Amino acid sequence: MNAAQDLYPSRVEKEENILERVDPIVYGRPEPAREHALSDAQMAFFEDNGYLVLPDWLPDMVDPVREELTHLKRKLKGREELVLEPDSGNLRSIFAVHEHSEMIAEVARHPKVLNLVQQILGSDVYIMQSRVNIKPAFRGKSFPWHSDFETWHVEDGMPRMRAVTAWLMLDENTEFNGPLYVIPGSHKHFVSCEGKTEQDNHKQSLRQQMAGVPSPESIEALTEKGLKGIYGKPGTLVIHECNLLHGSPDNISPWPRSIAMFVFNSVENRNQRPFSGLRPRPDYLSSSSQEPVRTASEET
């Protein structure tokens, strides 16, 4: 892979620059609409804004996932899949939850998740990463503006923008508990960031991201249409385009904010060697298992 082939160079020791996206946002699928398919209006909203909020989408999954977390905290104690808060040492994230829990894998394979994701990406997909994020009450820390794709491209070798994150609210997400803010429309651009990537950057970046954070000037340029806070009751599903800029403030409220996230990448966009030239991140961040995921009905 030489530099000429890198459509989205970032952290290549050049000045920060805003490039245009060259990939489609919605790939579509030339087949009859399946169960739970998104409407044309929903697809258009996603294409334009880079996210879609589906209230009351999987309310029955919330309690089972929450119960499963209790087991996973014990089961994975001491392993890298558990990430702690920088100051308090509280649990912040559990990774690879779909690999360690059959019940959580069922959420990812649910037709109310998988059918929409395939509809947007226009192909079979695999689970590149899964996690539960827990933003604790009173102490949850803020996270700066970033594009997931920027990290996945540089550090995991995701070639093009053909991935989405589907995430399920496990707590109510409100204006008060450190919610996700997104920059609608920002997925149509690519901020090529300054600096370069250190080996094992993820050991720092999962706690507090430093590399791959656009400058204030770029954020100002991209927020002309304002910000949007992603709020909803437990059971709300959010579809989040891989290159959408997002961040979150700290959580000073008395309510934690937990979500379960699944990153789906197109099988036509499988991760290759990291564009940083460094060795790939661990399997729990970028799965080496790139098998298409199927709904239960497709498997039978």
Next chain:
Amino acid sequence: MNAAQDLYPSRVEKEENILERVDPIVYGRPEPAREHALSDAQMAFFEDNGYLVLPDWLPDMVDPVREELTHLKRKLKGREELVLEPDSGNLRSIFAVHEHSEMIAEVARHPKVLNLVQQILGSDVYIMQSRVNIKPAFRGKSFPWHSDFETWHVEDGMPRMRAVTAWLMLDENTEFNGPLYVIPGSHKHFVSCEGKTEQDNHKQSLRQQMAGVPSPESIEALTEKGLKGIYGKPGTLVIHECNLLHGSPDNISPWPRSIAMFVFNSVENRNQRPFSGLRPRPDYLSSSSQEPVRTASEET
């Protein structure tokens, strides 16, 4: 002043405890309503919730105050009245703005401010403190839950709850730029905090408050009715009861949040010796000038 006379003991090396407020919230004034008086419904809302938001109240004052700040930053350079952000060194607050700027003093004396304050407190009032708070874009830090009265009582010797803060939005205050969150109804209780006060605590507390911060358990107990974010356009005036619990998250947005604040204390509640037993805080935090403030029309 002995302990038996202290109706609101705090930081007296006892366990944290939630006491009931013994003072009125609205003192009223047995005289005909004056210009800009609050309605009965507004007074009832304030009594019940501890705050009142008045949109589009003083829009013409915003630009003149903002211009005045440019002069004040230069004029007060190097003085204690300027407080910086703990990490970035950016300007966070300017104190005693009504003493250093005749134009800003005019805002405090404006009948659309002073008449309401006198109506609530039922007496003449003096300006105990004034300040401009600037929460910078991207870097503005969060501030933990606290009651202003708790600090003013312990550190400045404010005897009873008979004071309000009137604050004017100089920027739009939104859900995104580190807004003030209040706990409606919390002003009806008093959280007697643990610990004790160190001499010159204000040198720390103005940057990052540690003493006088209620425990998570107390905040949980007092937030049964939820939180409220105080949002509005520039020119919005907010009346804030002295004992209302409030806090604010950090500001990761590209928009600063600036406000001008005036603390009005009843002349029947003048600050005495600090209940901590330590020496009083500097004049710019608790003014030794306790002369009643008059509107321009009253003075002529």
